[in-house]
Amino acid sequence: MCLIVVAWQSHPDYALVVAGNRDEFYARPAAPAHWWQDAPQVLAGRDLAEVIGEAGTWMGMTSGARFAALTNYRAPSEKRTDTRSRGELVAGFLRGESGPHAYLDTVSREQGAYNGFNLLASDLRELWWYSNRSATRRPQRLAPGIYGVSNALLDTPWPKLRSRVGALAEALAADPGQPGASAEPYLQLLADARQAADFELPQTGVSQEWEKLLSSAFIRSPAYGTRASTVLRVRHDGRFDLCERSFDANGRIGEVAYQGRMMLPHDAGTEPAPR
Template sequence: MCLILVAWQSHPDYALVVAGNRDEFYARPAAPVHWWEDAPQVLAGRDMAEVIGEPGTWMGLAGDGRFAALTNYRAPSEKRTDARSRGELVAGFLRGDSDPQSYLAGLAPRTGAYNGFNLLACDLRELWWYSNRGASPNPQRLKPGIYGLSNALLDTPWPKVRSRVGALAETLAADTGLAGASIEPYLELLANDRQALDCELPRTGVTPEWEKLLSSAFIRSPSYGTRASTVLRVRHDGRFELSERSFDANGRTGEVSYRGHLRVARDAGSVQAPR
C-alpha cells in the first residue's frame, strides 16, 4: 500500500475501519483480494511478480480476526536489488498464529534483509506498528484513534495523509453503523486525486515530477498509479465487510466484496463463507 488510513476503536459499532490505496506499476502482475487456496484462512490480494522470498501481499485479513497491512518506506538511495519481498511480512502474520507484538518483535533480527517498510498488525484486541526505519527499534502499540500512513513513518504529515485522515474522521462520524450502511463514502475519499502544491511536497529523493505525481491520494499516470482501493470494516462482534476496486491505466477494471464473521475470542462462531 501507499496510503493506509486506520480508525482503531473509534466508532461505537466498529472495532477497526481501514481504507487504503495500493499504488504500483500497472505492468506488475497481481491478483485481487480473494480467499487463498494454499492458506484458506487468508483473505487478501496477492503479488504475482517474481520476487526474492515468498510471494506476499500488501494488506489482508485472517479468519481468526488478525489484520495486517504494509507500506514501503520511500528512500530510493537506500533501495537494494537483493532485498526480500516485503509482502511476505504481511503474509507471514496472516498465515501464522502469533499475536501482533510477538510477531513484530520477532522481525527485528532479520529486518536488514528488507528495504524500508511500515507494518501494521492487529488481532482486534491490540493494534501495533513497526518500521525498520526511524529512531525507535521497537514495535509500538497504538492507542484508540485515527491514523494515517504513507511512504514515511506513521502520521508523518504529508499533505495527502493530513487531508485523508480528516476525510476519514468525517466519513466515520457520518457512518450510522446500521446494517447495510454504504461503504461508498470511504471509497470516494480514497479517489481524491488532488496533487499537493509545490511548496507542500516532501523531499524523499525522487524527482520533483514524481514527487508531485505521488502527492495525491489517488494516482494516475500512463505507467504507474493506484491499482486498488480497499475498505475494511470490522464490527466489535467480529462481523466484517471488505470491498476492493481495481484499476489500470484506463480506469476501473473490477470490484469485489466479501462479508463474513471472524473467529475471535469474544465470538466463538466460525468464519462464514463470503457472499
C-alpha cells in the same frame, strides 16, 4: 500499499476501519482480494511478481480475526536489490499464530532483510505498528484513535495524509454503523486525485516531477498509479465487510466485495459464519 488510514476503536460499532490505496506499476502482475486456496483463512490480494522470498500481499485479514497491512518507505538511495519481498511480512502474520507484538518483535530482529517499510498488525484486541526505519526500531502499540501512514513513518504530515485522515474522521462520523451500510464514502476519500502545491512536497530523493505525481491520494499516469482501493470494516462482534476496486491506466477495471464474521478470541469452539 502507499496510503493507509486507520480508525482503531473509534466508532461505537466498529473495532477497526481501514481504507488504503495500493500504488504500483500497472505491468506488475497481481490478483485482487480473494480467499487464498493455499491458506483458506486468508482474504487478501496477492502479488504475482517474481521476487526473493514469498511475493505475499500488501493488505489482508483472516477469518480468525487477524489483520495486517504494509507500505513501502520511500528512500531510493537506500534501496537494495538483494532484499526479500516486503509483502511476505503481511502474509507471514496472516498465516501465523503469533500475536501482533510478538510477530513484529521478531520482524524487528531482521531489519537488514528488507528495504524500508511500515507494517500494521492486529488481532482485534491490539493494533501495533512497526517500521524498520523508525528511530527506536521497536514495535509500537497504538491507542484508540485515527492514524495514517504513507511512504514515510506513521502520521508523517504529508499533505495527502493530513487530508485523508481528516476525510476518514468525517466518513466515520457519518457512518450509521448498520450492517450493509455503504462503503462508498470511504472509497470516495481514497479517490482524491488532487496534487499538493509545490511548496508542500516532501523531499524523499525522487525527482520533483515524481514528488508531484505521488502527492495525491489517488495516482494515475501512463505506467504507474493506484491499482487498488480497499476498504475494510470490522464490527465489535466480528462481522466484517471488505470492498476493493481495481484500476489500470484507463480507469476502473473491477470490484469485489466480501462479508462475513471473524472468529474472535472468545468464540473458541465455534465456527465462523459462512463467507
